[in-house]
Amino acid sequence: MLNDTERQWLESVITKLTAKMDAVSERSRNKIPYTTVNGVHDDRAVDNTTGAAADGINWWTNGFWGGMLWLMHHETGNEKYKEIAQISEAKMDRCFEEFYGLHHDVGFMWQPTSVANYKVTGNLESRKRALHAATLLAGRFNLAGGFIRAWNDLKDEDTRGWAIIDCLLNLPLLYWASEETGDPRFKQIAVKHADTAISAFVRPDGSVNHIVEFDPFNGGVVKTYGGQGHEEGSSWTRGQTWALYGFMMSYMHTGKDEYLQAAKRVAHYFIANIPEDGIIPVDFRQPEEPRLADDTAAAIAACGFIEIAKAVGGHESRSFVSAALKLLRTLDESRIDWSADTDHILLYGTGAYFAETHHHAIIYGDYYFMEAIFKLKGNDLYLW
Numbered sequence: 389m390l391n392d393t394e395r396q397w398l399e400s401v402i403t404k405l406t407a408k409m410d411a412v413s414e415r416s417r418n419k420i421p422y423t424t425v426n427g428v429h430d431d432r433a434v435d436n437t438t439g440a441a442a443d444g445i446n447w448w449t450n451g452f453w454g455g456m457l458w459l460m461h462h463e464t465g466n467e468k469y470k471e472i473a474q475i476s477e478a479k480m481d482r483c484f485e486e487f488y489g490l491h492h493d494v495g496f497m498w499q500p501t502s503v504a505n506y507k508v509t510g511n512l513e514s515r516k517r518a519l520h521a522a523t524l525l526a527g528r529f530n531l532a533g534g535f536i537r538a539w540n541d542l543k544d545e546d547t548r549g550w551a552i553i554d555c556l557l558n559l560p561l562l563y564w565a566s567e568e569t570g571d572p573r574f575k576q577i578a579v580k581h582a583d584t585a586i587s588a589f590v591r592p593d594g595s596v597n598h599i600v601e602f603d604p605f606n607g608g609v610v611k612t613y614g615g616q617g618h619e620e621g622s623s624w625t626r627g628q629t630w631a632l633y634g635f636m637m638s639y640m641h642t643g644k645d646e647y648l649q650a651a652k653r654v655a656h657y658f659i660a661n662i663p664e665d666g667i668i669p670v671d672f673r674q675p676e677e678p679r680l681a682d683d684t685a686a687a688i689a690a691c692g693f694i695e696i697a698k699a700v701g702g703h704e705s706r707s708f709v710s711a712a713l714k715l716l717r718t719l720d721e722s723r724i725d726w727s728a729d730t731d732h733i734l735l736y737g738t739g740a741y742f743a744e745t746h747h748h749a750i751i752y753g754d755y756y757f758m759e760a761i762f763k764l765k766g767n768d769l770y771l772w
């Protein structure tokens with residue numbers, strides 16, 4: 389997949405990642421980080437203590453720290469990463485006890501923690517947690533519309549009919565549950581949701597909607613929303629990456645060619661819109677100024693491109709590998725803090741176009757950068 393120069397660059401990045409994570413994992417061993425404040429990880433396990441709080445222990449990103457540690461465990465064989473990963477996994481049991489704050493992102497939360505732990509160590513407590521999460525996810529399926537409900541009601545919004553493109557990344561938990569138990573129901577729900585995503589989210593030009601609202605009683609499409617992007621009909625870049633990598637995940641679990649074709653369509657659209665300097669905006673259709681960027685989208689896109697390259701093989705694969713390399717090299721060269729004294733890796737993540745702050749550390753940017761780098765190396769632990 390890589391030539392000698394590219395491989396040398398990759399090795400240099402892995403050396404830097406290993407040195408950085410050796411220090412950060414120790415400093416943050418008892419935390420579940422989302423971002424950093426003055427270079428120090430915050431802790432979502434203590435920021436909010438009530439079960440209904442969306443941004444405390446139930447925060448959708450709480451699995452990524454564990455995922456980073458399992459990737460490092462696989463890469464280095466160092467047992468300390470396994471021990472630290474298990475600390476955050478156990479803390480998340482509070483979500484099951486309190487129940488009310490949970491949402492469709494249980495896949496993001498328990499796939500890189502409990503499913504990873506079970507696959508690597510055979511831990512039966514982890515298997516139980518992951519099946520519990522998969523059952524909650526399956527319970528959010530809307531039969532009339534063939535979609536998984538995303539969020540619980542927001543302050544001013546009835547969200548019973550809302551589905552979001554990000555949910556494709558939660559589906560591997562359902563595929564895993566069917567593979568693990570032999571019960572086809574979980575996979576049937578995942579396939580139905582992925583099929584609905586192709587018909588209701590992907591636009592003719594290969595771009596995707598963030599939010600689609602269905603009538604929760606008869607299942608018809610009511611309207612679309614711009615969500616975390618600039619406006620309705622725009623093209624939130626992280627949403628495009630959830631689509632292109634998410635459809636690949638469904639392809640990898642089912643072998644259905646429609647999912648590979650959908651992933652390629654969105655990927656071609658994304659590649660055609662990568663700016664010359666390789667820096668990904670928050671929305672491909674945002675105003676020229678301010679130049680808001682989201683490096684998390686670059687890292688997720690790279691993961692998807694590498695998986696597409698592996699699936700298509702041969703000559704066709706090179707354009708996807710080149711696009712992944714362009715994004716990852718841009719991050720390495722100018723958008724990462726490699727100092728072992730700070731806890732973040734990527735510096736310029738953005739949660740949403742209209743968020744209060746932009747260009748800050750976000751844990752899933754670090755996670756997907758790491759995943760992409762180990763994928764390129766070729767002996768990665770595939771967590772999804």
Ligand code: GLY
Nearest residue numbers: 448554616626739
């Ligand atoms: N899944 C929510 C986000 O990408 O911000």
